[in-house]
Amino acid sequence: xxxxxxxxxxxxxxxxxxxxxxxxxxxxxxxxxxxxxxxxxxxxxxxxxxxxxxxxxxxxxxxxxxxxxxxxxxxxxxxxxxxxxxxxxxxxxxxxxxxxxxxxxxxxxxxxxxxxxxxxxxxxxxxxxxxxxxxxxxxxxxxxxxxxxxxxxxxxxxxxxxxxxxxxxxxxxxxxxxxxxxxxxxxxxxxxxxxxxxxxxxxxxxxxxxxxxxxxxxxxxxxxxxxxxxxxxxxxxx
Amino acid sequence: xxxxxxxxxxxxxxxxxxxxxxxxxxxxxxxxxxxxxxxxxxxxxxxxxxxxxxxxxxxxxxxxxxxxxxxxxxxxxxxxxxxxxxxxxxxxxxxxxxxxxxxxxxxxxxxxxxxxxxxxxxxxxxxxxxxxxxxxxxxxxxxxxxxxxxxxxxxxxxxxxxxxxxxxxxxxxxxxxxxxxxxxxxxxxxxxxxxxxxxxxxxxxxxxxxxxxxxxxxxxxxxxxxxxxxxxxxxxxxxxxxxxxxxxxxxxxxxxxxxxxxxxxxxxxxxxxxxxxxxxxxxxxxxxxxxxxxxxxxxxxxxxxxxxxxxxxxxxxxxxxxxxxxxxxxxxxxxxxxxxxxxxxxxxxxxxxxxxxxxxxxxxxxxxxxxxxxxxxxxxxxxxxxxxxxxxxxxxxxxxxxxxxxxxxxxxxxxxxxxxxxxxxxxxxxxxxxxxxxxxxxxxxxxxxxxxxxxxxxxxxxxxxxxxxxxxxxxxxxxxxxxxxxxxxxxxxxxxxxxxxxxxxxxxxxxxxxxxxxxxxxxxxxxxxxxxxxxxxxxxxxxxxxxxx
Numbered sequence: 001x002x003x004x005x006x007x008x009x010x011x012x013x014x015x016x017x018x019x020x021x022x023x024x025x026x027x028x029x030x031x032x033x034x035x036x037x038x039x040x041x042x043x044x045x046x047x048x049x050x051x052x053x054x055x056x057x058x059x060x061x062x063x064x065x066x067x068x069x070x071x072x073x074x075x076x077x078x079x080x081x082x083x084x085x086x087x088x089x090x091x092x093x094x095x096x097x098x099x100x101x102x103x104x105x106x107x108x109x110x111x112x113x114x115x116x117x118x119x120x121x122x123x124x125x126x127x128x129x130x131x132x133x134x135x136x137x138x139x140x141x142x143x144x145x146x147x148x149x150x151x152x153x154x155x156x157x158x159x160x161x162x163x164x165x166x167x168x169x170x171x172x173x174x175x176x177x178x179x180x181x182x183x184x185x186x187x188x189x190x191x192x193x194x195x196x197x198x199x200x201x202x203x204x205x206x207x208x209x210x211x212x213x214x215x216x217x218x219x220x221x222x223x224x225x226x227x228x229x230x231x232x233x234x235x236x237x238x
Numbered sequence: 239x240x241x242x243x244x245x246x247x248x249x250x251x252x253x254x255x256x257x258x259x260x261x262x263x264x265x266x267x268x269x270x271x272x273x274x275x276x277x278x279x280x281x282x283x284x285x286x287x288x289x290x291x292x293x294x295x296x297x298x299x300x301x302x303x304x305x306x307x308x309x310x311x312x313x314x315x316x317x318x319x320x321x322x323x324x325x326x327x328x329x330x331x332x333x334x335x336x337x338x339x340x341x342x343x344x345x346x347x348x349x350x351x352x353x354x355x356x357x358x359x360x361x362x363x364x365x366x367x368x369x370x371x372x373x374x375x376x377x378x379x380x381x382x383x384x385x386x387x388x389x390x391x392x393x394x395x396x397x398x399x400x401x402x403x404x405x406x407x408x409x410x411x412x413x414x415x416x417x418x419x420x421x422x423x424x425x426x427x428x429x430x431x432x433x434x435x436x437x438x439x440x441x442x443x444x445x446x447x448x449x450x451x452x453x454x455x456x457x458x459x460x461x462x463x464x465x466x467x468x469x470x471x472x473x474x475x476x477x478x479x480x481x482x483x484x485x486x487x488x489x490x491x492x493x494x495x496x497x498x499x500x501x502x503x504x505x506x507x508x509x510x511x512x513x514x515x516x517x518x519x520x521x522x523x524x525x526x527x528x529x530x531x532x533x534x535x536x537x538x539x540x541x542x543x544x545x546x547x548x549x550x551x552x553x554x555x556x557x558x559x560x561x562x563x564x565x566x567x568x569x570x571x572x573x574x575x576x577x578x579x580x581x582x583x584x585x586x587x588x589x590x591x592x593x594x595x596x597x598x599x600x601x602x603x604x605x606x607x608x609x610x611x612x613x614x615x616x617x618x619x620x621x622x623x624x625x626x627x628x629x630x631x632x633x634x635x636x637x638x639x640x641x642x643x644x645x646x647x648x649x650x651x652x653x654x655x656x657x658x659x660x661x662x663x664x665x666x667x668x669x670x671x672x673x674x675x676x677x678x679x680x681x682x683x684x685x686x687x688x689x690x691x692x693x694x695x696x697x698x699x700x701x702x703x704x705x706x707x708x709x710x711x712x713x714x715x716x717x718x719x720x721x722x723x724x725x726x727x728x729x730x731x732x733x734x735x736x737x738x739x740x741x742x743x744x745x746x747x748x749x750x751x752x753x754x755x756x757x758x759x760x761x762x763x764x765x766x767x768x769x770x771x772x773x774x775x776x777x778x779x780x781x782x783x784x785x786x787x
Contacts (some may be wrong), residue, residue, distance in 0.1 A: 046544040092704035175699030
């Protein structure tokens with residue numbers, strides 16, 4: 001049984017159910033919290049840390065995408081400290097991969113690029129890592145450019161949770177982590193991939209794209225996902 | 239098995255032990271084994287055979303004596319003589335002098351204080367119980383606490399005893415064990431789990447390994463008592479695969495306990511069931527974090543997830559789960575057997591009992607020690623540890639592994655407990671204690687721990703995955719004499735950010751070695767950056783000097 005609760009976000013009184021997350025309640029009330037790994041329709045993992053918020057009485061910052069609301073919570077979604085951390089997180093993502101917007105298929109339609117605007121960064125203070133990462137163009141419809149991957153694992157989750165295939169997964173630790181196909185093989189050789197293209201549509205950057213798209217031509221539409229999920233849920237319940 | 243049967247096994251075993259005039263225990267801990275204590279045991283056995291003393295003299299395997307630096311070690315009972323650095327060729331002399339005064343040559347008076355200043359609770363049977371024989375453990379009152387709990391106490395009473403004892407988690411954070419147990423006890427579910435976290439991975443730490451190798455039955459007994467208290471029917475011991483001896487002995491101990499009806503269904507003739515299995519880790523440090531450990535047990539990739547929900551509410555396979563560290567479980571049986579009042583008599587006001595430390599680094603008596611909470615660092619380093627070798631001077635002591643801090647000379651007199659170590663910018667951690675002298679460069683030390691965190695980060699959250707790599711690069715620049723003061727400012731900024739924003743303890747703790755060395759040894763950082771000079775002479779920055787000149 002769920003209960004309804006009232007709480008404060010940025011000093012505004014809001015209400016919610018006690019199984020809803022801070023992010024859900026904030027969005028219902030048009031309060032903006034930046035996110036990258038979160039996508040409506042997918043399970044949340046709290047990995048990108050952009051949605052961290054301050055909660056009164058708790059000295060730890062908590063991810064709004066996974067923390068459920070409680071009666072009387074007082075939440076702050078923006079502060080100089082949070083703004084600084086968010087800027088650093090986005091900087092880290094730019095420094096970690098090889099993001100060259102001017103030659104990217106997703107230029108102008110990229111969630112990472114948008115996020116840089118949102119958190120207002122105009123340069124990178126951190127040292128670029130210039131990693132050597134592999135490109136996989138062996139699939140006949142899609143390509144994977146790991147240089148643009150931010151390891152949000154949306155592709156892994158959509159393939160597992162929605163398509164039910166689990167072609168995608170992760171390999172390696174720490175800064176060496178990368179997304180892989182099946183047992184780390186070329187995409188085109190995958191026996192499990194159904195070529196549904198959901199991973200491409202949910203990818204926030206130009207890491208996954210349709211073949212034949214030139215610079216700035218790859219637009220994505222992940223809005224099908226919540227629709228798909230809600231249709232599926234409504235079929236399930238009697 | 240009921241109490242009478244257990245008692246009978248104990249009496250039979252004690253009678254068997256009394257037949258022998260002498261019982262020799264050869265340490266079979268990993269340290270002594272590496273020094274070929276197995277060969278020492280073989281030659282002692284051969285010597286006993288040769289002299290036809292088999293009925294009078296028993297040669298047995300014993301657990302770790304603690305003074306690993308002096309291995310292989312042999313204990314002679316009932317005299318209690320302790321021989322150090324025993325070689326296979328010493329066997330004849332050892333056997334020959336059993337009824338005479340001990341061999342001076344194999345004893346070392348200077349290490350006496352190593353043993354005298356310790357208080358052994360978890361390691362109290364050190365060296366005198368064969369870890370591979372359940373009878374040995376039963377003869378030493380083993381499993382009596384489990385049967386006492388099952389037959390004389392309600393689960394609530396067990397939890398009450400643990401709460402009253404003030405026992406805190408020995409994994410590092412010091413969370414009150416009683417509180418954790420009662421939370422899991424209160425959770426409503428048909429199935430609950432008890433997990434022993436034996437994924438010890440801190441550099442230089444080997445406490446849990448020793449406890450698992452030497453006291454597998456004590457851990458099983460503690461877990462069974464915990465399972466009874468919280469209402470669990472299944473358990474896992476999560477051990478890293480790098481500890482093959484611990485895995486072997488725990489496996490053997492589980493089978494022995496099952497055979498004796500101390501694990502499985504209807505334990506002690508009661509309606510209590512508890513099934514225990516071993517799960518091996520694949521060497522990922524992050525799997526010591528409880529949610530990552532649970533993911534690993536479930537067969538998934540060992541990555542942490544945000545808490546809440548805490549494992550007490552939703553753990554293995556979504557069921558309420560109690561996770562405690564090896565050493566925590568190893569304390570349980572004695573608290574139940576001897577009562578919480580006995581336990582609260584040891585330690586400080588907020589930290590009760592003893593703590594095992596793996597004492598390593600620039601110290602004379604490196605090894606495994608168990609000390610009462612409230613002892614000072616000075617006593618540990620100078621009285622038990624025997625001071626710094628080669629007349630060098632003490633510089634700092636590092637506790638808490640890769641998420642711990644370094645404490646300089648002025649902190650030598652603080653007492654060892656959870657609160658005061660935290661106040662000094664470090665923390666208790668699982669028990670690694672690394673001593674450093676004047677030849678250690680603190681920037682280099684910080685870089686070492688950062689490299690560890692960088693390679694052990696699971697890569698899930700951005701601050702830990704990228705932040706540790708960025709901080710490592712900056713530290714590397716400093717040790718190469720290529721850094722500027724701006725780099726230092728960036729390093730400090732990253733430390734604060736990674737600490738505050740990372741998902742789990744690995745990332746949150748990764749900046750602590752840097753922060754603590756910056757707090758106490760900032761001048762060393764500045765020497766590297768401004769003067770292009772390493773005061774300890776560890777970092778090679780001459781090449782950089784040439785290029786800047």
